[in-house]
Amino acid sequence: MKELLKKLTEAYGPSGNEEIIRDVIRQEIEGFVDEIRVDTLGNLIAVKKGSGKKVMLAAHMDQIGFMVTHIDDKGFLRFTRVGGVSVRDSIHRRVIFKNGVTGVISYEEEIDDIRDIKFERMYIDIGASSREQAESMVSIGDVAVYHSTFSENCGRYIGKAMDDRAGCALLIETAKRLQASPHEIYFVFTVQEELGVRGAKTSAYALNPDIGIAVDVTLTGDTPKSRPMAVKLGGGPAIKVKDALVLAHPRVRSLMVSRAQEAGIPYQMEILDAGGTDAGAIHLTREGIPSGVLSIPCRHVHSDSEMVDASDMENGVKLMLHILEGEIEV
Numbered sequence: 001m002k003e004l005l006k007k008l009t010e011a012y013g014p015s016g017n018e019e020i021i022r023d024v025i026r027q028e029i030e031g032f033v034d035e036i037r038v039d040t041l042g043n044l045i046a047v048k049k050g051s052g053k054k055v056m057l058a059a060h061m062d063q064i065g066f067m068v069t070h071i072d073d074k075g076f077l078r079f080t081r082v083g084g085v086s087v088r089d090s091i092h093r094r095v096i097f098k099n100g101v102t103g104v105i106s107y108e109e110e111i112d113d114i115r116d117i118k119f120e121r122m123y124i125d126i127g128a129s130s131r132e133q134a135e136s137m138v139s140i141g142d143v144a145v146y147h148s149t150f151s152e153n154c155g156r157y158i159g160k161a162m163d164d165r166a167g168c169a170l171l172i173e174t175a176k177r178l179q180a181s182p183h184e185i186y187f188v189f190t191v192q193e194e195l196g197v198r199g200a201k202t203s204a205y206a207l208n209p210d211i212g213i214a215v216d217v218t219l220t221g222d223t224p225k226s227r228p229m230a231v232k233l234g235g236g237p238a239i240k241v242k243d244a245l246v247l248a249h250p251r252v253r254s255l256m257v258s259r260a261q262e263a264g265i266p267y268q269m270e271i272l273d274a275g276g277t278d279a280g281a282i283h284l285t286r287e288g289i290p291s292g293v294l295s296i297p298c299r300h301v302h303s304d305s306e307m308v309d310a311s312d313m314e315n316g317v318k319l320m321l322h323i324l325e326g327e328i329e330v
Helices: 002-009 019-029 131-135 162-177 198-207 250-263 310-325
Strands: 035-038 044-048 054-060 065-071 077-082 094-097 102-107 122-125 143-146 151-153 156-159 184-190 211-218 238-242 268-271 291-297 306-309
Touching (some): 054 162, 156 310, 162 306, 162 310, 211 250, 291 310, 306 310
Antiparallel strands (some): 044 184, 065 077, 094 102, 151 156
C-alpha cells in the first residue's frame, strides 16, 4: 500500500482539475473490476457486478489548492482558495502548478503580526521578475497545489493530499483483494468534494444505490493539547457517528461495528464537530440512501504534510472486505 499511496499523493489533482489523478486511479484499478466509466462531472465509476445490494463506495480524488486571480507588474501572483485552505498552513509553503512551475506562498512584508495575515495580502512567488515573464509561465485561473514529498517514519505515512488519496488507496486495494461478493459494488472516485461534495451528489443520483459508504480521513485527538476527540493514529479505522453533514444511518453504523467485531479488527467511533464527507450528499439523494463513513485517522489535515498510520490503512481494507463479502441488510 505504501507505493500506491505515494503514487496517489504525488499526483496533481485539485478540485475541478482531476484529470491526472483520475488517469492514475484508472490504471491502478483496471483489470480488477468489470466496468469503468467517467460521468459528465468527471467522477470515475468502477463496477464489480453482482445480483445483491447496490453498494456505493465513495472516496474523493480532488485536493485543495490555490487559483491565480491576478499577476502584478513584478510577476507576483495573487490567488483565491480552492477548498479549505488556511492561512497558517500556507505561509512559506512550496506549491506546484499542473505544468510543473513551482512557487512559494508568502505575505506582504509590512505585516508585523501573523494574526493580521489575510489571503488578500498573500501572494505566490514563482521567481518571475515581470508580469510578462510570469504570464509566460502561468495564467489566470491556473491552480497550484502543495508541493511536498512522501515519506515514512515509524509506520506512519506523511505527505500532501492524504485527504483523500488515502481513501482512494483504500478503495483500490479493496477492489484488488475482493474475491467475491454477493453485491453489485460501485467504487466511485468523486470530484469536487472539497467544494461541497459535488461529485457525490451527481453520482449518487445516477446510481441510486441501496447503501452508501464514504471513505475519507478524519481528525485525531492524540497530539499535544489537541481538541478532545476519541480518535488516534494506530487505533484502527474510525466508524463515523456524525459530522457537520451527516448523522450516520444507525443500521449502516451497526453493520460496520458488527463486522469489525466479528473479524477482530480494531476500530474507533468518530464524532467530528466540523467538516463532512461525500456521505453528506449520498444520504440525501432521491428519497434517501442509508449511508455511513469509514474514516482514516489523519493528523495535520489540509496541510502539506498530512499523516496516516499504515496499520489503520490495512485494517480499513480488511474491514471493508468483511463488509462486502457478507450479507447486507439495511
